[in-house]
Amino acid sequence: MEINSIVKDPTPHFTHETIKCGICRTELQRGASIYQEGLSFGIVCEKCYKNNSSDDLELMANLFLAYGGYFGMKKRSEFSLYKEIKKLTAKIQPGKTPDSLISLNIKMLHRAVLYGVTPQEVILGLKILIEE
Numbered sequence: 001m002e003i004n005s006i007v008k009d010p011t012p013h014f015t016h017e018t019i020k021c022g023i024c025r026t027e028l029q030r031g032a033s034i035y036q037e038g039l040s041f042g043i044v045c046e047k048c049y050k051n052n053s054s055d056d057l058e059l060m061a062n063l064f065l066a067y068g069g070y071f072g073m074k075k076r077s078e079f080s081l082y083k084e085i086k087k088l089t090a091k092i093q094p095g096k097t098p099d100s101l102i103s104l105n106i107k108m109l110h111r112a113v114l115y116g117v118t119p120q121e122v123i124l125g126l127k128i129l130i131e132e
């Protein structure tokens with residue numbers, strides 16, 4: 001997905017309602033840099049825009065649309081990728097095919113972003129766990 005436009009003067013978008021980032025739900029202050037990303041999830045704050053690729057922003061927006069929540073909704077310090085993987089793989093019974101590995105991955109990714117861990121950080125974390 002392409003960035004549709006970078007809004008240089010967000011003033012016209014600020015009316016009586018506060019505007020929140022479509023990813024982290026931070027309230028955007030008047031004059032803050034905001035980014036319009038497609039039509040599906042509206043406006044993105046500068047921090048989310050800089051920390052995530054366009055594809056990751058879309059992915060997270062879709063996760064929140066499907067499963068609820070928002071980026072950083074829970075305390076990041078309480079998240080452990082290792083524990084998440086253990087919890088999810090515990091549901092896989094030996095000799096039986098799990099419902100879907102993709103579905104497990106999506107669940108893990110959704111939980112990670114709720115704790116403020118970006119998709120890129122999840123991938124990095126998985127790489128480190130695999131190498132250990």
Ligand SMILES: [Zn+2]
Nearest residue numbers: 021024045048
């Ligand atoms: Zn944001």
